[in-house]
Amino acid sequence: MNTKKVLVTGAAGFIGYHLSKQLINEGYEIIGIDNLNDYYDVNLKHSRLNKIKNEELFTFIEMDISNKKKIEDVFQKYNPSLVINLAAQAGVRYSIENPDVYIQSNIIGFYNILEACRHHPVEHLLYASSSSVYGSNKKVPFEETDFVDNPVSLYAATKKSNELMAHTYSHLYNIPATGLRFFTVYGPMGRPDMAYFGFTDKYFNNELIQIFNNGDFDNDLYRDFTYIDDIVKGIIGLLGHAPIKTEDKAAHTVFNIGNNNPEKLMVFITSLEQSLSNSLGREVEFEKIYEPIKPGDVPATYASTDKLQREIGFKPKTTIQEGLQKFTDWYVKYYNKK
Template structure:
């Protein structure tokens, strides 16, 4: 399967279109000539200006329609499906973040559970060719067996966010079984890149540096047993999704789940030094973070490591962007987006 298999005559319905992955996926589909209906409630979980910047990047496309709406509003979602009759639905709208789910659980239930239920109900009443939805690597919890495989036991989530994502997989399986909805769940592994989410570590560390603040590293300063993460560059995520769109699950239950990760976990400290180097290149000046070490936070998991064998067998693709390359792209964008050129000159004088 390859991107040419996508039928550009089909109507695509992308939720979370103002979000990080939603924006890049919508742009890729639009560039290929597809018609996209983008939905987002543009909430203020993080800088709304960044969400508007993403939407401005989609505005020029004549085949893009944006609807400001919340997927937890059942009547609105039902009306949109009735009006547009989408062929392919990609549900990327969700309340993200592990730590925030401890502080504000209500929004997770509203968006991730009720919102996804509304999408499933709409797909039931207005049948679609394929429903693709975002799950998360967090469903693996504190599993010690690595790399994580889709067949692993995932009934011990360690955060409410992870629980809602596991719930999505169960709900999709049930609706697929009962109503023959072809559905594919995607377990994303730490997605990063330009225009990413400011609540993610690489973005937050960069913000701290420019605000002359120390970064907090939640590993107790234990370098021997350092945390590690499977960081996945945004282009690889979008490539994986677009390759899976034309591949509808078959069988008695038309539901599948895939990891989309880099299959190459990086130790947290290597990730940090790589980010320092990327920012040094972008600024033309050596960058070193002021580091404070603290205990791991509740809900965090010590390691994520994706097996991408199932994805590769299905569509002949696996993410491969090196962390150094991806972080350089992010650093270059960050310096440009926040107009740091003048500050760069001052720092090099």
């Protein structure tokens, strides 16, 4: 039994829910906070919460991390040993349409978390960064030591800012902090704004799916799709590995958590069609339309996971066929599709 208190922000989110559930199974006491915003279907957030809200080791507080006073109150009352900040406004394309919410949540909200960790010292702060910080880097696979000063979306810029802010607070106040650069996370109870989920929705709505690769199959987009269980294992594995301050280095580091096995977007789509065919017991083929790549999108994401493997001996290995089958089985059951 692990009696440590863990504050998980974004606990009703995709990663936050799966992580909280696993931490509860491992005996951690979870204080989960989420503002339950309507960026996507709130019912899905409530469905996730309903699966864990009655657990003895789970306390849920509906609030926004951009509210500094409320964050301070939570730290004062619960005094968490570990903090995992997953609350953020997600999405590359949405950051072009609605920049305000990214500054509010990803910059001001994260600043509030850092301030709280400064005044209520924690053993380890882990926070969500993103593969998007690599921008349009041509060198692959992406390594944590790569230059990341050319973000191509405001979302990416806020995540890079989080890394800089965490490093500064670690340097000034010795807060052990670890940034987690996630690579295209997918799986059951996932985010409806992600392509695989949206494609599945469109199939059942008899709509065309838009593929942003100009129909160029030789130079297709590559993505390092990472199954949710692998993300959770990586985070939990790193919990007890807080970076240590040295004479010339702050107690701050970053890790890629990706599959280290990028797939062409079209391979991902045909795998999704096959998985959905298996779940429904009939052949599925999406109607497709090919369009130019969108501003802010990057042509490839490809994680080097060597650093993660050296640190905790873990390398994500769920194949897209396995992971997508679990997603489509869940989707068909959850939405009662025939």
